[in-house]
Amino acid sequence: MKKQIGKWLAIFIPLLIGIGIIYYQYTTLKPHEIDNIKQSLQKADYSYILLSLAIACVGYWSRAYRWKFALNHMGYQTHFHNNFFTVSVSYLVNLTVPRSGEISRAALLKKYEDVPFDKAFGTIVAERMVDLAIFFLFVCLGFISQFDKIYQFLLSRNVSLQVMIYYGVAAVILGLIFLLIWIYAEWPVLVKLKKKLSGLTEGMATIFRMKNKWKYLFHSFFIWMSYLSMFYVAVFALPETATISFDIVIMGFIFGSLAVGFSNGGLGAYPFSIALIFSLYGISNDVGTAFGWLVWTSQTILTIVLGLISYVLLPVFNSKK
Template identity: 70%
Template structure:
């Protein structure tokens, strides 16, 4: 009974948080602001919205193509269409339980390409580590370029910047200690975990050993580049956001990405994060909220469409 309950809670808790955020966001808006948001949706130039969705397709393609390099290194020649469709399905599954798409992706590849689950999942985990490092690079560039603005905001909220620095250092040191313990410790529990996770570790190490690692790294950066351009293109959909500077776009992109992990696909959290960041740069609340919901809604609809289409096509195209 513990597993079904855990699964239910992992689904319902982020969903309730998202609904709560939506309720909070819209109950704090005035009737005039709500009317302006409605008008913004009606007058938006949807050419740029669809252009951003087109750019997003390159991210899907590149993620699937990057996956092939890791799988080939492990000795598995998979059909690209299956790689792409499992990626699409994984994005859809992530809308239900955050980060559950990685499991479904490995499971589907096991079903349709007979790649062992632990090895496929290992390559997916390796991807997430690479993605995290690239995202941290975005964060570093964004925070350094916007240091004065962020510092002023933290002072207004009575948050000491030095405290954040010490917390970051402590977290980094704990991570280093964990890595050293994992590599060198001879504890029975560590050895047992290593044995059980052998396939997972092999998949993760495939990046360092693969002959196509530079292609892999190129596609890793290209994926995030497509995400950023997708976000940037959407600012031209609203007249009030057209002149937003690129550094503000980067900050909105960073905090929007962080918000995705808090709820089901960023439900509620993503538009709120965008609105909060844009408001720091003098963009009106109604326009900030409208932009956040415009980009989140369009991307979510694309994810649902591609995910459902791929889920239906996978068994059809893999009939034996």
């Protein structure tokens, strides 16, 4: 019973957050701003959106191709189409419960390629760690280049730099303490947990020992460049955003990526965050909102279509096994 309640809460809490953000944004928009958003969506050049989606598909391909290096290192020769289909399905599942797609991805690979779930999941966790590190580089570059603008914004929201430093230092200290306990503590509960996670640990460690780690890292950076490129291409869809500088694009990309984790696939949170960050650079709220919804909707449609097609094709491509 508790598991069922937890499962439904994991679905509905992010969904309610997204709906709440949409309601808040809608109620704070003036009637003429809503009309401007509708007009912006109508006059958008959707050829750039289609190009953005094509770049996104290349990112899907690269993520599926990168996965084979970690799997091959552990001795599993998987079919590329299964890698691609399971990646596509995982993105679709993430629209329901954030981060649950990783579990479905490992489970599907176990079903169709007989790769142990814990090892497959370990390689996925390793991917996320690498992705997080690369995204952190984007954040550092963006915040360093736009420090003055961000600092003034935080001050306007009564958030001082000193408070942020305190929280940052506290987080680092707690992280180090946890890491030291995990490595050196011999508590029975911890030893038992390490044993259960041995397959997961092996999967995570593959990146450091694999023969093709440089190809793996190349695709890791390529994936994130494809994410950035598909966001950058989309700005040309609206006349009001077509002339914005690349530093604004970087900041929009960063905050948009962060917003995805707040609700189901960034529902509500993504357009809101884009409008908020664009407003710091003098772009009107209605234009930022229109652009955010344009990008989010197109990417979500692609995720749903590719995910459903992949889910259908998985048993078809593996029917002869």
